[in-house]
Amino acid sequence: MNEFNPHSTRAKEARLGKFLGHFAIKTLFALISVACAVFAIYYLGKPLSFFLLIPLILILILYLWYAFHLSHLPLGKTDNITDLLSANAIIALGHHPSVEKSTLVENLKNTRSGHFLAARYGLNENFLKSLDATGVTLENIFEKAREVRALAEVPSIAGGVLLIAYVLSCQNHEQKLNEIKLDKDDLINGMVWYDYLHGLVKEAKTRRRTGGIGRDLSFGYIPTLEKYGENISARLSAYSRVHVNQANSTEAVAQMLKTFSTGGRQNVALVGKDGSGRSTIVTAFADALLDSDNPLVPHNLKYRQVFKLDAASLVSGTKEQGDTERLVAAIFAEVAKAKNIILYLDNAELFFKSGVGSVDLTNLIEPYVSNSNLRLIFTFDEAAFLELSAHSPRLSSDFNKITVTASDEKETLKVMQDRVPLLESRHKVVYSIWALKESYRLSLRYLQDLAEPGAAVNLLETAATFAENGYVSDASVARAVEKTVGVKLGGETSLDTKEERDRLLNLESLIHERLIDQVPAVKAVSDALRRAAAGVRNENRPIGTFLFLGPTGVGKTELSKAIAAVYFNNSDNFIRVDLNEFVSESDVARLIDSKNPTGLISSIKLNPFSVVLFDEIEKAHPLVLTALLQVLDEGILRDDQNHDLSFKDAIIVATSNAGSAEIREWVKLGADLSAKKEELTNNLIKNGTFKPEFLNRFDEVCLFKPLSKDDLLKMVDIILNSVNKTLEPRKISITLTDDAKALLAEKGYDPELGARPLRRLVQSTVENFVAKQVIAGAATSGSVLTLDANAINSELPPETPLTPPAA
């Protein structure tokens, strides 16, 4: 059953087919045939001519055998492995029943499907070498190949199937496939993809019957429509077919055929988001009508041609609305007279409203929609159709509406796989499977203006521009998103490098380089971020959601900034929204305003990998907090244009002073704050500051304690470090004596504002001192200046009230 017989007739036929397929052999036989034919004619009637005919006839027989049989060897009739192998696989297995594994792999790599899997799925030499093939026998490989063939539903066991079977037979295949972010299903799908493309090539070689030269003789002339419209049917070739790879698209084409072949209103309105495949459905419908052999197309629809009419070109072709109306009326009259036209009004909403690039032709089109025999196809954007329904309910009810929904991941991948050959030949690149997967993932997240599969296909095409050495990988797709959408994807945290792993393992110490104390809060945040980075989190929520509670000036904002700097490696990945500016109901509109270039929506669009700080959350209007519920729960905020904005790559931090008095009291009494967390949140719910459903949506609620004198002294050191960094280009450095630090800590602390004034105080006093020293010539490059309490005192304006810096 699983014993390959290299001496079987089928194996010999495969090898003969390969031999005869060589260009040199074909040329040799052609030359012999021509020579025999010429001499046979020359010696016509003589005995020699009969002898010359013998090789000519034999070559002809051999050619017919090769062309009709050997060049595409059909499967054998039994379930034996030799009968199931493709010709290429048989050749790869060679002449011996027990081929060496290394020779087999080498040969399989060189089959067409082997090349396909190497280029697109990374099953290249390095990967194959990394596999542990100990104990793998030819028998194992054949057994696995049968399984792969059945799962992929491919007709034969091609070289690629054997290669996959070999990979899956190796002990460490799961681990090795995981390393290149693939699994068994991916490889099986790879074979399905290869088989599909192989089918397309075969299909392109067969001529399709599309009606012939007299097809349109009984149909009228359409000069105006030809001038302003686009003949979709004429674009379709007799050698290629339009494929729809979405279940709902196939259904839509069938429904269109039914609508137009039976009585009733002869119109169809395809309603769906841009990119959902409405145009492809119309093209596939036009394609079906031209296929003479399509049994699903009734005679009254055969060879009808689909013409696309574009509102923008109509409007630009006329001077006034009256002219446009007359033009459209003339086109409709032509269409009615021609009898073979199906008019397709793309972005049909533009025909039903006045404005730039649009024209209101409701009165003209409505009668045709409601009771005409004129066949019309409309495509509408979802929102536009809803608007039209509200504006003209009668008109909208007259449409035979077909809803076109966005495709899911599997369908989108199929559509992309269908388009890949075209894109590859257009851009001279090769796409990897990771590029396709990444296109789907990133387009779903960052190209919200388009639905799938359009968004993914668009991104895939754009990524061709960012190919490296003609190879489009997931990195090319990420770069395409960064460059075209303006999104910075650099914040995506991975565990690929040791540096990244170390950073995540040492989050606490890195944060504490910028923040004093607040150890429980820092630990809670660090733990949550490590879980997120390790993938132990819900991908459909933000990376982390934290509520920081505590008095002013204790480091809540500083911790948020530290998270941005440490987790995203960039302090610019920080978006701050002061919710004390969103205190009324009408402020919700401001929060979701997509036009404001500095607003939340624009900022998160440009930089999705950010810490989003909602400051003073207790002051926000309840409706604003309700809008934020979805952000916390699903990582989504719907903007004023009805587009969903993703916060799934963001860390959400909300800060509040609510409960500060209790925290202070507890700290004074020496209570453990972490044990008081529940009590505080219950109190905040009880006194109506926050609703329980709001508080429950945070991953962590962190309590911040007021800073002690020791904390303030440490803060002075941190601030001094940053001042020294500023002075670094001048090669001057500052040190403070202990009494100077104590003085700054005392003067920089405010019971109401916490340590907020401290930074400003340290900066101003120290920098003023240095400035005077530089001007006086006392400080030059390489100087180390030491400031004591007297020096600090001299820089302090006497009894000047300390104003807090801007938050």
Added chain:
Amino acid sequence: MLALSLFRWWYLDGFRISAQKSLERLKNTYDFFSIGQLMRTFFSPFRQVSALSAHPTFFEKLLDKLVSRLVGAAVRFFIILLGLLALIFQSVFSLALILLWPVLPLLPIVCLILGVKGGF
């Protein structure tokens, strides 16, 4: 072994494939000349051409359509005729191929005999 395989293929699958290909070619020719479509619409007005005025009389309408239909029928007749001629030639050629197919492997032997015998 391979010779036997060729022999078996020639008289089973090969013969069937060859006949199928001939049939496909006939279908393509039938489609190329739109024979079925033209016969179904034989008396339809030619390209819906009309020379009617804005308010034609019944007689004008009748005449106009009649002329258009006659022109259409004439054009269609010639195309159908051309198509039928092509089909006839192709059918004869296909028939010859089908008849020649089983004989072709025997021809080298016939040629050998004729060559040895010095002709017919």
